[in-house]
Amino acid sequence: MITPAIPKSWYLPSKPHKFCPGCGHGIVLKALGEVIDELEIQDKTVFGCDIGCSLLSWNFFACDSTQTHHGRTTPVMVGIKRARPELITIGYMGDGGGYSIGSQHLLNSAVRNEKVTLILVNNTNYGMTGGQMAPTTLPGQKTETTPYGRDPEKTGYPTKGPEFLAELTPEGAYIARATVSKYKQLKRFLKNALRNQMEGNGFSFVEVLSTCPTNWRTNAQQTWHFLEEEMEPVFPVGELKSPFGKGGDK
Amino acid sequence: MVCRSNGRCQDTQPVSARVVEAYIGEYASGKSEMAINRALELKSQGRQVTLVDLDTVEPFYTLRPLKEFLEQQGLTVIGLSKPDSFGLGETGAMLAPAARWALRREGDVIFDVGYGVYGARTLNLVEDAESSAELRVIAVINYSRPMTGSKARIIEYIKELGRVDALVANTHLGDETTLEIIEEGTRIIIECAEEMGIPVDYIAVDKKFSGKWNPDLFPVPVKWITRYMPAAMW
Amino acid sequence: MLKVVEETKKAFLTGNETIAWAALAAGADIMFGYPITPQNEVMHYWTRLAPKYGRDFLQTEDEISAGFTVCGAVQAGKKAFTATAGPGNVLMQEPFGMAEAMRLPIFAVIQQRGGPSSGTVVYSQQEVALTTYGGNGEGFRIVYSTATHQEIYDYTIKGFNVAWKYRWPTFLLGDGYQAKMREPLEMYDPEERGIKLEPTYPLVGLPGKIGEDREPQHLCNIYSLEEELYDVVTRLAAEYEKIVPELIEWQEHSCEDADIIILTHGIVSRAADDAVKALRAQGIKAGYFRPITLRPYPAQQLREAIAKSGAKKLLIAESSYGQFERLTKQEIYGETIKIETLYMPGVGIVDYDIINKVKSVL
Secondary structure (H helix, E strand, O other): OOOOOOOOOEOHHHOOOOOOOOOOHHHHHHHHHHHHHHHOOHHHEEEEEOOOHHHHHOOOEOOEEEEOOOOOHHHHHHHHHHHOOOOEEEEEEEHHHHHHHOHHHHHHHHHOOOOOEEEEEEOOEEOOOOOEEOOOOOEOOOEOOEOOOEOHHHHOOOOOHHHHHHHHOOOOOEEEEEEOOOHHHHHHHHHHHHHHHHOOOOOEEEEEEOOOHHHHOOOHHHHHHHHHHHHHHHOOOEEEEOOOOOOOOO | OEEOOOOOEEOOOOOOOOOEEEEEEOOOOOHHHHHHHHHHHHHHOOOOEEEEEEOOOOHHHOOHHHHHHHHHOOOEEEOOOOHHHOOOOOOOOOOOHHHHHHHHOOOEEEEEEOOHHHHHHHHHHOOOOOOOOOEEEEEEEOOOOHHHOOHHHHHHHHHHHOOOOEEEEOOOEOEOOOHHHHHHHHHHHHHHHHHHOOOEEEEEEEHHHOOOOOOOOOOOOEEEEOOOHHHHOO | OOOOOOOOEEEEEEHHHHHHHHHHHOOOOEEEEOOOOOOHHHHHHHHHHHHHHOOEEEEOOOHHHHHHHHHHHHHOOOOEEEEEOHHHHHHHHHHHHHHHHHOOOOEEEEEEOOOOOOOOOOOOOOOHHHHHHOOOOOOOOEEEEOOOHHHHHHHHHHHHHHHHHHOOOEEEEEEHHHHHOEEEEEEOOHHHHOOOOOOOOOOOOOOOOEOOOEOOOEEOOOOOOHHHHHHHHHHHHHHHHHHHHHHOOEEEEOOOOOOEEEEOOOOHHHHHHHHHHHHHHOOOOEEEEEEOEEEOOOHHHHHHHHHHHOOOEEEEEEOOOOHHHHHHHHHOOOOOOEEEEEEOOOOOOOHHHHHHHHHHHO
16 A cells, blocks of 8 residues: 555645644654554544644644643543543643643543553653743753753653653553654554554553754754754653554554 | 331340440431430430540531530530541541540440441441440431432442441431321331341431321331431531 | 432432432533542532443542543533532633633532632632632633522533533532532422423534545634634623523512612522511511522622612622622622622621621611
């Protein structure tokens, strides 16, 4: 099968999309679109997006979609799923929304093994508000609110979401970290996360390492370097928990 | 007291040196009311009586506002008073430490236990409750309460409660109680008791109906009840 | 499906329990909640009863989540509700605001407790301002302030219906006394009473193939331009104001020849009713006026009661420090009647509190 250049589940009137040049969101959403097509779930998917750059995805798909509040995408998705278990719910958020203001929702929905799929885009900063420190900001990384670099003594170390979620969730959960620099793997992880919900196994979560050249103030080469050489050593990529086993995801 | 289907009742309890009763049952079924009335009745016979607030679910809505009044009547009341509970109302899950050892006191002991199945389990917190030969666990039933508003619901409810040694028939509708309401509820409760082989200790009837209520209507004794709860419930 | 109310009859209930039964009778599908006194028994009874009638419950991690899960569930087309109080009501203002903006038919029970802050756990009328105009919005809400258990039952059923008919967040504003108090009321099956239960419909998860049968839903809640939001809020305001006459409810009596009108809401109106009767028996011409809906407020009706009575004074009695008075003043701006106040924040008001106050100002 030849994958079309534009996924069928994309909503064309909203294209071209509004993300900055070089932003990783477009790559995540393209992979997600292709996965929705391949799994044939467009008509029963409800896509919910947080506040922040992830909000720009609100009319990205030709799927029923809803905007929420900052950090509250998880409970809105949980509410929809609890009310209509036959729907496929995808919550889409950034690192601030997921790991900071919405962390209690993320943590507790994981503990309850809510059968939702959450995708969290980690670009190490609050992008839409102008590049402040996020829970995922690397030690030493300069942001608008850490102008001398993040000092772990004062502000702690980067939040490792998939690691703590893997500890919190029971069997049946799917927890992975992907990166926009490895497209095939990203797509595979997203597909597993959705399959896991479709099969009713449990909570599904994928953190995606992404790029933010606008706030990183990096050119293309530096952007890619930061992602692969700075971020990935701190945030190891891979499946942390999967009901499908090794190789079972092919 | 056991009531058989032929309508005859007899005492099966040995005459105890002391009375030890725990009132359990549905929320707002009249547990506190029965416990207070029973304690005051025993007190009026010149007995030594301890009333224990074991209602950890809704402690200060029932006995707490009446504590001082009851102590003035000569009862020993184990329970937290309003100042003791300051700031702790949020959880409600509190127990006066003395309540745990209440069974080791001399004289009669009457327990006012929290509602429902979880309420009944607070009896587990009392030392010797399991082994006590004297303790009688009495479920208060008001037929006007929706959870115990039909024969099937009453039987289901009592089964959920676990240990129940006797029932009290306490059907009323607050200020709107009529003789017919008491009669219908009592009839149903006695039917349930017979079906389950549990005795009905007494029918609780507001004393304003004395002289109007026919005490021979059912083969179960009547206790005239003074309602103290409206004073506690603001 | 098991019938919730098998036969119409009088029963003896607490207020919180009444809400759970009424929500079942109203066809509520799911409750989301987080523990806080004095609403806990709403959850206790709902969780005991719901499974018997095929209904659902989720205890969330906090009130923010409880509010947002309700927002999600109603978007999915289910009758969902929550119950909270005090600090929980504060946290829920965020989801309540979303429901205002997105016209989500949520139903929430507020059992007012004492404040500010954690305050006390049982009684007050200090959540009037928060429930009517809380959040960063314009108060596009419907708020029923009940006084009796019968009203709690009736207005819980009505609250779900009004929420789904008009699609504004709808509140039952009670208090800890009403929550815990026991009194008789008549439980009935609304449909047997001829009360049609409003149908629900989803905003997301719609049937049909996207692109062939229908377009995808894109629900918007944030706007890029000031002008866009201006249009939205102006439209919301017009739509809300249009239905105000249909929503307004109030009670009044003895106002025709009154020298003083006693204005109360919620449970305090029971004391006011007793006080008016006692004052009349003593030859003092007192009148009784009580808004049942605090949003929208029966402003015109109150103005008319003042006008026809020719009363010189209006006594506002409330278990808060002027929240109800401020709400009233903004609604009857321009009236010249002298306003007297009886503020008893966080404590109950009984008939002789009002009687004494009336005698002291007449």
